[in-house]
Amino acid sequence: MEDQFIKMASLIGDPTRASILWTLLDGRAFTATELAVSANTSPQNISMHLGKLLDADLLCVEKQGRHKYYRFSNKEVAYALEAMASLVPKPKVFSKSKTENYPPIKFCRTCYDHLAGKIGVALTDSLLEQKIIVDKNNSFEISSEGEKWFSDFGINLEEAQKQKRIFLKPCLDWSERRNHIAGSIGALLLNKMIAEDWLRKNKNSRAITVTSKGEKELLKYFKIVV
Known part of the structure; x- marks a missing residue:
């Protein structure tokens, strides 16, 4: 080994x-x-x-x-690279305002096929706080309340479980140094938000733009203020 x-x-x-x-x-x-x-x-x-x-x-x-x-x-290669990037030392900041400006790639981006950056981590925090998902020994699981939430949100958990890939897992975010959601659930959440025009991909960049509609919906569903 x-x-x-x-x-x-x-x-x-x-x-x-x-x-x-x-x-x-x-x-x-x-x-x-x-x-x-x-x-x-x-x-x-x-x-x-x-x-x-x-x-x-x-x-x-x-x-x-x-x-x-x-x-x-396979997608595990992406997860490993994102985790490796979190080892890069953070730049020293001597003063930080409350309204810190995030570069687009750190604010909201794709991590292969799921959402990452400040928004990705905030979304994960919201799902944990609402007990839609639960953290068990650094492993994510969907609660019984979460099963109903995902169904109402328009995500078919049974279909997601049939995919030949990891269903749900934490992925260490290299810019936030905390976990965001990966796996088939993470991919389905990102795809839905793009399809519903909450988010838009930027050409030749992993950075994601949050639309005005997305600002309203992220606040409504996840209590995220953009």
């Missing part, structure tokens, strides 16, 4: 491969050319790095027409 851990840490720790993995946290699939531009390296070099990530089963590749698209092999 120790040897395997050292190999994995060395693999991820390479600057070019780290840049590739950070780009893929967007949740979308990218071509080798797009990843080369993102990592500021040559097509030949990106091919070598992608090969190593594929061999380690951190990435998978899908072919569509003449193009190959790379993405994470």
Whole structure:
């Protein structure tokens, strides 16, 4: 196990491969050319790095027409990267106003396929305070009241449980240093809020914009003041 851990840490720790993995946290699939531009390296070099990530089963590749698209092999890769990012030391702040301005990427963003940042953590806190979900030894579960809440909210828990992935879990937020919701429930919450135009994705960024409708609905359902 120790040897395997050292190999994995060395693999991820390479600057070019780290840049590739950070780009893929967007949740979308990218071509080798797009990843080369993102990592500021040559097509030949990106091919070598992608090969190593594929061999380690951190990435998978899908072919569509003449193009190959790379993405994470499973969602646990995204969770691990988000947790690693939380180890980055926070910048020293000597004075902080009550109305601190958050950069968009820290305020509200996607973490692969679920909501993260200040809003993602606030949403999780609200669900815990309302006892819609409960924290049991750093593991999230849906309460009996929560089952009714999700049904009323329009999320089918039975369908979510049938998905071949983790149902519900805490994911350590790298900017807030606290947990937000991940798993199929986290993905369904984000998808619904985007479909209902509470949130809008920004082009070429993981940052998420909260709409005026979203401000009202987040206050109504989660008591979040944007």
